[in-house]
Amino acid sequence: MVGGESQKKRVVVVGGGVAGALLAKKMQFDVDVLLIDPKEYFEIPWTRLRSMVEPSFAERTLIKHTDYLTNGRVVTSRAISITESEVFTEDGQKIIYDYLALATGYADPTPRSRKDRLEQFQQDNDKIKSSSSILIIGGGRMGVELAGEIATDYPEKNVTLIHKGPRLLEYIGPKASNKALKLLKSKRVEVLLEQSVDLDSITEGERVFTTSAGKSITAGCHFVCVGRPSGSTWLQETFLKESLDKSGRLMVDENLRVKGRSNIFAIGDITDIREIKLGYLAQKHAAVVAKNLKLLTKEGRESKLATYKPSSAIMVMVALGRKQGVAQLPFMTIGGRLPAMIKSKDLFVGWIRKEMGLDHRAV
Structure with missing residues (x-):
């Protein structure tokens, strides 16, 4: 079991794509942050097509999580279930969290290494x-x-x-x-x-x-x-199944918390926010949630939480x-x-x- 040994609040980020990787990086010196991802690396997603025609291009676009997450921990496995306080991984780990951020986007079958x-x-x-x-x-x-x-x-x-x-x-x-x-x-x-x-x-x-x-x-x-298949399929068998809309996306409030949940956030393509799913918008999600997690873990003041407003000028x-x-x-x-x-x-x-x-x- 992973958890319980730190006095800092534990923030678990599930998904190491554009949104999840940036959120983990932003939080690593403020909380006990742990990133769960089935890959050992972050891939800049919109670069993969050029990497297919110029493989050397990928040398700069595939970034090991440990290269940017120098003060956090990485669990290289797939999250398969969650409770109101724990995440369970495919390799048998049970990880305790105080706050959870879900950023599993799309389920791309990419290699682990x-x-x-x-x-x-x-x-x-x-x-x-x-x-x-x-x-x-x-x-x-x-x-x-x-x-x-x-x-x-x-x-x-x-x-x-x-x-x-x-x-x-x-x-x-x-x-x-x-x-x-x-x-x-x-x-x-x-x-x-x-x-x-x-x-x-x-x-x-x-x-x-x-x-x-x-x-x-x-x-x-x-x-x-x-x-591409949605990265939310695994949530359909968890207590968050009622938080998924008809398209399988997590319904979030203006603070990017899963509706009805005070300590669970969702960012990136997995959310039901009505906007085109783009990388730079996923980064904006991560910035809002980072601000909110810093407020909640240090001051516990919900009145100052940052809000996310979808832009009509995309x-x-x-x-x-x-x-x-x-x-x-x-x-x-x-x-x-x-x-x-x-x-x-x-x-x-x-x-x-x-x-x-x-x-x-x-x-």
Whole structure:
């Protein structure tokens, strides 16, 4: 059993993604902080697509939890259950908490070790390099950015992107969708809209794919970039099952506490906050909860708790390789080189590393 030996309040953070990692870092010198994550590293999530076409890029984007959490503890295991005072992990540990922050986002099946994740990116890159034609299934951010990255680094490849919806990037405005479509076509990416592929029918080593419209596509390799499973599934068998909405997200109040719970917070993609799920907003969640936990653990004064207000003026940037991108800003939508200057060149990796207290240039 982990717990009970410290006079400081124990804050347990479940999930080491953008929100959870930053929260643990911010709290480590104020409380007894413990981070539970099935991986030994924090991965900057929006960089994985570039890492597939340039594996060396991942050396700066995969950060061991122990590199930034120098005054906290890490349990490298999956949380499988919770009570009102304890978290249970897959490896058999029972961890006591005073305050709990849930930040499990999406359930991505990524390797436990940083070394294995780097090898996975290398394997993806080998598939791309050895294939003359590549199929990408899904026209959301992941599919669009992967198509842009491959077309930029390997312009000789025949890249096909298939999307079941009427336009790409349906989570943002049509102007941004149209600009992304034009940029992809300028890179010779074939885009097939309102078509899909039966994922259940795909077998290992598949080379010929038939779309819902009857079109036959031959590809040396394929990548599925549609829907990721929610990271809240494990909570459906816990006392917080009534705190989940119909989409499986945790219902939170203005202080980002799970509704009806005074010592349990939720941040990032796992929350029911009505806003686009973006990394920089997850970081804002972490900042609000860090302030609130510091108040509660030091003063116990709820009257001063910080509130989180969802922004209606959302900024979204989609990278299409290093030199082009699309940006949807509050008052305009732009495409081309300007968004690339803001995001695409480094994908904000240097900034995130500085936020985590690390050398922005170092591996």
